[in-house]
Amino acid sequence: xxxxxxxxxxxxxxxxxxxxxxxxxxxxxxxxxxxxxxxxxxxxxxxxxxxxxxxxxxxxxxxxxxxxxxxxxxxxxxxxxxxxxxxxxxxxxxxxxxxxxxxxxxxxxxxxxxxxxxxxxxxxxxxxxxxxxxxxxxxxxxxxxxxxxxxxxxxxxxxxxxxxxxxxxxxxxxxxxxxxxxxxxxxxxxxxxxxxxxxxxxxxxxxxxxxxxxxxxxxxxxxxxx
Amino acid sequence: xxxxxxxxxxxxxxxxxxxxxxxxxxxxxxxxxxxxxxxxxxxxxxxxxxxxxxxxxxxxxxxxxxxxxxxxxxxxxxx
Numbered sequence: 001x002x003x004x005x006x007x008x009x010x011x012x013x014x015x016x017x018x019x020x021x022x023x024x025x026x027x028x029x030x031x032x033x034x035x036x037x038x039x040x041x042x043x044x045x046x047x048x049x050x051x052x053x054x055x056x057x058x059x060x061x062x063x064x065x066x067x068x069x070x071x072x073x074x075x076x077x078x079x080x081x082x083x084x085x086x087x088x089x090x091x092x093x094x095x096x097x098x099x100x101x102x103x104x105x106x107x108x109x110x111x112x113x114x115x116x117x118x119x120x121x122x123x124x125x126x127x128x129x130x131x132x133x134x135x136x137x138x139x140x141x142x143x144x145x146x147x148x149x150x151x152x153x154x155x156x157x158x159x160x161x162x163x164x165x166x167x168x169x170x171x172x173x174x175x176x177x178x179x180x181x182x183x184x185x186x187x188x189x190x191x192x193x194x195x196x197x198x199x200x201x202x203x204x205x206x207x208x209x210x211x212x213x214x215x216x217x218x219x220x221x222x223x224x225x226x
Numbered sequence: 227x228x229x230x231x232x233x234x235x236x237x238x239x240x241x242x243x244x245x246x247x248x249x250x251x252x253x254x255x256x257x258x259x260x261x262x263x264x265x266x267x268x269x270x271x272x273x274x275x276x277x278x279x280x281x282x283x284x285x286x287x288x289x290x291x292x293x294x295x296x297x298x299x300x301x302x303x304x305x
Contacts, residue, residue: 062293065290065293069290098293104295105293105295105296107239107240108242108243109242110240110242112242112243112246150240152240152295172240172242
């Protein structure tokens with residue numbers, strides 16, 4: 001039986017920047033990448049949803065605080081509540097935190113400067129739909145580019161929800177946390193950009209470990225439903 | 227009725243903006259400690275009485291104006 005192409009939606013908010021790169025990267029990893037507009041009240045038929053990076057609504061008030069009120073976010077929350085796979089990158093991570101779909105909050109970098117460079121990350125969990133292709137403790141190199149990536153965790157964040165940590169000082173995040181999942185592990189957010197690191201020509205292809213894991217998981221979900 | 231909402235980073239939450247302001251004030255010769263930078267939201271709210279207005283603004287704070295995990299807020303009403 002032919003392996004189906006999973007359908008993965010990428011939401012564009014006003015001010016999203018990395019939606020096209022994300023669509024390109026997912027297609028390169030053999031997914032059917034589906035653009036989704038923020039004003040849609042319903043999602044098309046999808047096996048996973050990605051919220052990309054950018055500066056939705058100009059980052060007014062707090063990063064992600066306005067975007068999480070977009071019509072599409074009700075549908076994304078319902079999709080996640082139903083066990084659907086949702087990945088948020090950078091601004092997408094901030095939106096998921098503001099929406100309460102992930103624990104914690106992201107504040108201004110400790111340095112107060114915008115950080116834009118490749119960073120080393122350590123994979124803490126491989127038993128998630130987003131990191132299944134990684135090895136335990138594997139080091140990944142991916143770019144970050146953000147001014148507000150200092151992760152503040154809630155007081156009692158279970159260790160098993162921490163998926164990625166920075167392997168070097170980046171933004172002052174508590175416990176060097178770079179990426180987390182929700183309790184049910186079907187929603188993940190991370191500040192680094194896997195979509196900018198899927199080809200050695202871009203300096204690193206390590207982002208493909210994350211995105212190909214997502215494509216695999218979305219494909220399994222598509223097969224389970226079919 | 228006019229309402230003013232003061233949103234602050236909670237105690238214990240890193241506030242690099244406050245630290246930068248503190249350091250800049252130090253450069254100007256002012257001896258200050260514990261500078262914290264918050265945000266003010268002024269708004270006009272339709273409500274029958276101050277208690278109702280306060281309750282309404284509190285809901286705004288919980289749902290949007292502050293992030294309760296990292297920020298505290300104070301509401302004052304005028305007129």
